[in-house]
Structures are given as C-alpha cells and as structure tokens.
Amino acid sequence: MRAKVAKDYYAILGVPRGATPDEIKRAYRRLARKYHPDVNSDSEAHDRFQEINAAYEVLSDPAKREIVDLGGDPLAPGGGMGGAAAGPFAGFQDIMDAFFGGTSTRGPRPRTRPGADAIIRLELDLEETAFGVETPITVDTAIGCTACEGAGTAPGTHSTTCDTCMGRGEVQSVQRTLLGQVVTSRPCVTCQGYGTVIEHPCPKCAGEGRVRSRRTITVKIPAGVEDGMRIRLAGQGEVGPGGGPAGDLYVEIHERPHDVFSRKGDDLHCRVVLPMTAAALGTRMTIKTLDGEEPVEVRPGTQPGSTLRIRGRGVTRLRGNGRGDMYVHLDIRTPTKLDAEQERLLRELSRMRGEEVIEPARHPGGFFARMRDAFNGHA
Numbered sequence: 001m002r003a004k005v006a007k008d009y010y011a012i013l014g015v016p017r018g019a020t021p022d023e024i025k026r027a028y029r030r031l032a033r034k035y036h037p038d039v040n041s042d043s044e045a046h047d048r049f050q051e052i053n054a055a056y057e058v059l060s061d062p063a064k065r066e067i068v069d070l071g072g073d074p075l076a077p078g079g080g081m082g083g084a085a086a087g088p089f090a091g092f093q094d095i096m097d098a099f100f101g102g103t104s105t106r107g108p109r110p111r112t113r114p115g116a117d118a119i120i121r122l123e124l125d126l127e128e129t130a131f132g133v134e135t136p137i138t139v140d141t142a143i144g145c146t147a148c149e150g151a152g153t154a155p156g157t158h159s160t161t162c163d164t165c166m167g168r169g170e171v172q173s174v175q176r177t178l179l180g181q182v183v184t185s186r187p188c189v190t191c192q193g194y195g196t197v198i199e200h201p202c203p204k205c206a207g208e209g210r211v212r213s214r215r216t217i218t219v220k221i222p223a224g225v226e227d228g229m230r231i232r233l234a235g236q237g238e239v240g241p242g243g244g245p246a247g248d249l250y251v252e253i254h255e256r257p258h259d260v261f262s263r264k265g266d267d268l269h270c271r272v273v274l275p276m277t278a279a280a281l282g283t284r285m286t287i288k289t290l291d292g293e294e295p296v297e298v299r300p301g302t303q304p305g306s307t308l309r310i311r312g313r314g315v316t317r318l319r320g321n322g323r324g325d326m327y328v329h330l331d332i333r334t335p336t337k338l339d340a341e342q343e344r345l346l347r348e349l350s351r352m353r354g355e356e357v358i359e360p361a362r363h364p365g366g367f368f369a370r371m372r373d374a375f376n377g378h379a
C-alpha cells in the first residue's frame with residue numbers, strides 16, 4: 001500500500017471549504033448525474049463517479065468532515081482512524097466494492113449481469129452416437145437486443161440517475177435505539193436498486209437489453225458419446241439482463257433404443273436365434289454390424305447361452321483409440337413342429353445316443369451338477 005497525500009474532497013466536489021451541507025448535496029447531485037456509469041460510459045467517468053461518492057460520503061458526515069478539516073483522510077486505509085479493515089469506514093468500502101465489481105451486495109446493482117446456462121435435449125440414433133455426427137439444433141435463448149445494444153433505452157435517450165437514492169441504489173434510514181443510532185439501508189424502490197431510471201425503455205426489448213430468439217446452430221457430436229452426457233457450447237446460452245455475457249449451452253445426449261443392438265459402454269450386444277441342429281453341427285453365418293457385415297463361425301457343439309465376440313465392431317471409444325466389441329448372444333432353439341420324418345430321425349438319434357430315458361440315478365454327478373450350475377448362472 002503506497003502512502004499518499006490526503007485527498008482534497010472539497011476540490012472533488014468543487015465546493016469551498018466552508019460550504020454548507022446543502023451546497024455539498026447540490027454539488028454532489030449535479031456531478032453524480034453527470035458521471036454515473038449508466039449515463040456516462042467514459043472510462044474515466046467510472047473513477048470520477050467513485051471519487052465523487054467518496055467525497056460526498058465524507059463531507060456529508062460531520063464526523064468524517066472534521067477529520068478532513070484536521071488534515072486527515074477518513075477513507076484512507078488506517079487513515080488516522082485505527083485499523084483499516086476493522087475501522088469504522090470498512091462498511092463504506094464494501095459499498096464501493098459493490099459499485100465496481102466487489103462481492104458486497106450493497107450499492108446499486110448493475111443492470112448488466114451474466115446470463116444463465118441453457119440446456120437442450122438432443123435425441124440421436126445409435127449410429128450417430130457410435131460414429132459422431134454434425135447436426136443442426138434449434139435453440140431458443142435470449143440474445144442481446146440490437147436496437148439498444150443492451151442499454152435498454154429507446155434510441156436517442158439515456159438512463160438518468162435516480163432522484164430518490166441519488167444513484168446509490170439504496171436508501172438509508174436512521175433509527176435511534178438505546179444503543180445509539182442504527183443505520184439501515186434498503187434497496188431503492190424508485191429504481192429497484194439500479195441507481196438509474198430508464199424513462200424511455202427500448203421498444204424492442206422493453207428495457208431488458210435482451211430479446212428471446214430462436215436460432216439454428218450446427219453442433220458437432222463426437223463419436224462415442226453416451227446417453228445422458230452433456231456437451232458444453234461455451235457462450236451459446238442465455239444472454240444476461242442488460243446484454244450481459246451469455247451463459248453456456250449444454251446439449252444433453254439421449255440415445256434412442258436400437259432395434260437390434262443394446263449398448264453397454266463401448267460394447268454392443270445382440271441376440272441371434274440358432275437352431276439346435278446348427279448349434280450341434282456348427283455353422284457359418286453373417287452378422288450385421290452397425291457398419292457392415294461380419295462373417296462368424298459357430299463351432300460344433302455350441303451350448304445355449306454361448307456368446308460370440310466380434311472384436312472392434314462396437315462403438316468408437318470417446319477417449320482413447322479404436323472401438324469396443326460386439327457380443328453375439330446365441331439363442332439356441334429346440335425345434336417344435338416336427339413332421340413325421342423329422343420326428344423319426346430325432347428318435348433314431350436319441351436311441352443311438354442312449355438318451356430316450358434320462359435317469360438321474362444313471363448320471364448321478366453330471367445331471368444334478370448341471371442343474372445346480374444353471375441356477376447359479378454358470379451354465
């Protein structure tokens with residue numbers, strides 16, 4: 001913190017040292033109207049407005065004015081009045097922070113505020129999530145008003161400093177209590193706490209500085225996104241009040257169920273019906289994948305519940321390389337409608353294999369073991 005000479009608060013308001021409270025108030029009003037940031041967008045006006053408020057705060061308070069008259073500065077950190085942050089004027093610094101970007105909630109609230117995030121739901125087919133897609137989406141968000149460029153004022157007009165609160169956005173009331181004076185501040189009702197009043201609102205946005213708009217943008221969906229994921233498009237959300245910076249747009253992915261494939265992570269699963277005879281004798285078949293066909297071989301003696309894996313025919317991995325796998329679950333069917341000849345052949349087979357009568361007694365271990373394994377899910 002650099003040391004500095006006490007500020008000349010009288011010079012800032014342009015009043016003589018002997019000015020009456022009334023003269024100080026009039027000078028302050030005149031300057032505040034001229035330099036309020038909503039009225040005067042000059043970069044220097046900001047600093048000037050801050051100075052003017054500080055000067056008024058000091059000179060309108062007899063105790064603080066006395067410090068100035070004694071050559072001190074009641075607003076300087078540690079300005080002859082004890083500790084800085086804990087000093088009696090720490091509260092005033094809070095007000096200034098609120099004016100100029102601090103965290104305090106006091107002081108006039110800015111008309112320009114950041115916008116909210118928006119979310120849009122996007123339904124995609126499995127082929128699109130698996131391989132990525134570029135798709136147009138229609139979004140309905142607030143955008144900046146081009147007529148007033150966010151100011152909210154009708155063309156050729158300006159907002160004016162609020163007369164009720166003199167641009168402070170809050171009004172103070174003093175109550176006398178047993179413990180002394182208690183000063184409370186409330187947001188100004190005339191200007192809703194903005195410190196300025198828009199007498200002629202922009203006809204296009206009704207003073208909001210933003211308007212709702214429906215627009216179509218193209219969004220690039222990367223390969224491998226999953227149901228429920230959100231893709232963030234920075235700065236495509238709602239423009240804030242007073243044309244404030246836009247929030248983000250989140251595109252939430254919803255994957256439509258596929259007729260054939262179900263997805264688990266990067267892997268795909270499908271079910272293929274296989275006749276008992278083909279499972280017993282083995283066969284070749286062609287499996288349709290998301291992007292083509294794949295020949296697979298079923299080994300002789302394939303059991304119900306068997307699964308074939310086709311490597312690299314799943315969904316593109318969102319992070320990392322390559323693709324997941326495809327699992328073909330074999331649904332082995334026993335024939336139902338047998339004609340006479342087919343039944344004769346099966347009976348012949350059954351007889352040759354000694355399977356006409358299954359007697360648990362004759363197959364003690366095997367028969368029960370298989371049942372137990374089936375119930376435990378190890379079949």
Ligand SMILES: [Zn+2]
Pocket residue numbers: 145146147148149150151152153202203204205206207208209210
């Ligand atoms: Zn407007």
Ligand SMILES: [Zn+2]
Pocket residue numbers: 162163164165166167168169170188189190191192193194195196
């Ligand atoms: Zn006001």
